[in-house]
């Protein structure tokens with residue numbers, strides 16, 4: 200069921216032209232996709248606008264039931280979704296299957312979400328209630344690292360709260376989003392869910408559009424700032440989930456064998472292309488050599504290859520632009536530190552970077568200070584805990600961070616001082632639909648998931664009744 204058609208107003212339609220979809224493990228095209236024209240983007244917004252009043256008036260129970268059927272459809276098409284995801288994105292099939300499974304799990308959460316009227320006050324003077332009204336057409340703009348999960352996480356919260364939606368994936372990973380469109384076609388009324396693709400040329404039109412009430416964007420901080428500018432003119436509601444440079448802080452009482460594999464998984468999942476990946480690791484002098492050796496040993500054993508091949512643990516980077524950026528970070532690794540394993544891109548087809556562990560590197564190197572979005576982990580030595588917290592916080596980003604120690608009270612004290620939306624203890628990268636997910640500083644605006652995240656898809660509206 201690989202579909203390359205757009206979903207506009209309930210119809211699956213061809214784009215105005217086609218583009219190749221490249222398999223990053225091979226560097227060659229494996230499918231073509233239709234690209235929307237500006238008038239098709241306009242039509243998608245118009246459809247979302249036209250469908251809004253009836254969908255907003257649909258009882259919550261019916262909207263929930265539709266979202267529940269959508270979760271069923273995702274489950275029923277799990278295999279095709281996973282293999283398409285591996286081919287367009289590059290991640291190993293097991294990781295792709297996990298992304299599909301989480302997509303279903305998140306959708307099941309959204310299927311029981313949404314808001315009933317809330318009683319705020321009821322006394323002899325006033326009865327005050329608050330209701331959550333939907334906003335209108337929502338635009339979801341997504342990146343290429345977890346296109347299915349992130350795409351579904353724009354659609355689910357929008358529609359269960361009574362909004363309509365136009366989803367636009369990143370140009371290099373359009374197919375799983377178009378499949379989300381296909382699956383939506385027979386579940387939601389025409390215009391409630393629309394999915395269009397572009398060649399990186401329609402995000403601006405969508406985020407400037409006067410008929411769009413809210414933008415929910417996941418992507419780089421640089422593009423997020425452009426979206427915020429676009430939204431300013433009409434004061435659109437905005438949720439931004441942007442870049443990160445998560446620090447992992449290992450404490451001096453850690454047992455390296457207990458944590459090394461978890462640290463590597465938190466760093467190299469999806470070949471390091473995750474906003475909340477562990478991107479720089481701070482280790483005290485007494486554990487430094489042991490930790491560096493353990494991580495280098497594990498990284499060396501990682502089986503890198505085509506995600507469709509049995510046993511592959513790490514796939515390629517998603518696109519050539521990302522590979523170019525990784526080359527720069529490999530240069531920084533070789534120049535500013537000591538590469539223990541990896542350190543090169545793989546010659547031949549595909550966009551592969553060898554899993555790379557770098558020691559004897561410090562803050563001030565681009566590999567430490569910037570978001571590498573590649574499997575290249577710098578390990579930095581530190582002396583004092585106070586100083587390392589300051590270094591972890593010295594970043595424009597504030598998405599996540601982790602503390603590693605068997606002493607939970609001590610770790611909690613440190614976690615509370617990390618200036619991020621999430622601080623994990625003895626793990627990294629966990630997120631879940633019932634847990635608020637947000638970025639501090641330039642890592643984002645607003646909250647996703649949980650009741651708080653869902654509320655961002657609504658206008659809170661107070662009804663105040665006088666009893667005098």
Ligand code: ADP
Pocket residue numbers: 340341342343367368369370399400401402403406417418419420422423425426
């Ligand atoms: P990357 O992670 O490759 O840097 P970006 O943050 O640039 O990704 O892109 C994330 C998403 O934002 C993509 O779907 C992209 O097409 C879209 N986009 C790019 N430029 C704009 C813009 N000016 N306004 C809105 N969306 C944009």
